[in-house]
Amino acid sequence: MFFELAVVAAAATDGAPSSVLADARAIVIGVPRPDDTGGSPRLDVYVAAGHGSIFEFGKLTPAAVSLGFRGATPATVVGAPPGSIAKVDSSGSPPVVSILRISPAGLPASGRLCTVTFAAGSAQGVIEIAYDRPESTWVEVGASASATRVSFATGNGPGFVVLSGRDRERQVRIFAQLDHVRSLQLAFNGPAAGERALVRPRSSYTTSKQTQISAFSGGRRIGWGCFSPPFMIPSGEVLGVLTFSVPFSLHHFDLASSDALVESKAFKPLEMVIVDGGGAFLGGDEVALHAHDEL
CATH class of the missing domain: 2.60.40 (Immunoglobulin-like)
Known part of the structure; x- marks a missing residue:
């Protein structure tokens, strides 16, 4: 294939x-x-x-x-x-x-x-x-x-997080050099659990290829993983949704925290980069993006 x-x-x-x-x-x-x-x-x-x-x-x-x-x-x-x-x-x-x-x-x-x-x-x-x-x-x-x-970047390679959406909600995708990663965890400058949470994840999400992704949160971090074979997250697919309790800002993310992690298939940390595409970059349905092609 x-x-x-x-x-x-x-x-x-x-x-x-x-x-x-x-x-x-x-x-x-x-x-x-x-x-x-x-x-x-x-x-x-x-x-x-x-x-x-x-x-x-x-x-x-x-x-x-x-x-x-x-x-x-x-x-x-x-x-x-x-x-x-x-x-x-x-x-x-x-x-x-x-x-x-x-x-x-x-x-x-x-x-x-x-x-x-x-x-x-x-x-x-x-x-x-x-x-x-x-x-x-x-x-x-x-x-x-x-x-x-x-x-x-060389070494263990990059892990690129793409956020897509508008207002206070963002879809999350991870892109890496290989077809899957082990896990993704984001860190925030505010609580990710409890009544005063800055941001909350959707507890589970089914990707377009029917992979069941589970979200877990605690302290100031939110992570995603797959708890059934092959126990990995597919690259390039929406894996979850974040909802913020305040207006969205990239300042809510703490990339310097040790809790911010993309783990490769070989259990090695990848270099994380986060890009907010809003409703533009990779936003919306891929079929709609392709509808204007003239190939």
């Missing part, structure tokens, strides 16, 4: 950036599409940039993106922003897709950068973005003359 996972990276600044972009971060997510084009796999690429490891979507606009791939050879790029230049270089290892000269007006409100198609039959397993290859996979933020290039 093609595209059994969605992938992401949390970026760290590479080089000597300007003071304005000294804390620039970027994320790139590959969202799999149904194999409905005669066996040619497709991957929707979403990108977002901001300041620090917890940011709101739309505050910074990427100027260029480059992605190296493993497990499949990219064939074409569809739907790149107007005015940008899309290139496919299959000669190297890994093969690279690049989107250059992205104008601020050209990036879609959803953050969806483009769709990458792959040669039929070229992906018999998992398609991966080569986040550990900074020469192939990177994001540039800022004007072309003074752009800051961010390259992606």
Whole structure:
């Protein structure tokens, strides 16, 4: 089966950036599409940039993106922003897709950068973005003359938390380099249980692939896990809902707390980045997002 996972990276600044972009971060997510084009796999690429490891979507606009791939050879790029230049270089290892000269007006409100198609039959397993290859996979933020290039975390890899919704309610997704993580736990600057709770989780949630996810809370933390085989949380799917008792703000989250944790399949902590997409970035139903495609 093609595209059994969605992938992401949390970026760290590479080089000597300007003071304005000294804390620039970027994320790139590959969202799999149904194999409905005669066996040619497709991957929707979403990108977002901001300041620090917890940011709101739309505050910074990427100027260029480059992605190296493993497990499949990219064939074409569809739907790149107007005015940008899309290139496919299959000669190297890994093969690279690049989107250059992205104008601020050209990036879609959803953050969806483009769709990458792959040669039929070229992906018999998992398609991966080569986040550990900074020469192939990177994001540039800022004007072309003074752009800051961010390259992606290595080590245990990233765990990217996407919040989607409006007002005081947020859906929660986790994206990682592999198809599942062991668990996710968020920490807050206020109680997550009791009568004066700042935020409460929905106690259980069934994902689109019928995985039952349970939420648990105590003190200033809320966690999610799966307590039946395979005892893991799927990457890329909504796994729960948070409801806040006060107006939503990213200041409610405590990323510095030791309770903030994404645990990999190998029981290792991943680097957490939180992005609030509101009702824009990855918000709403994926089918609705795809309804405007012209592939």
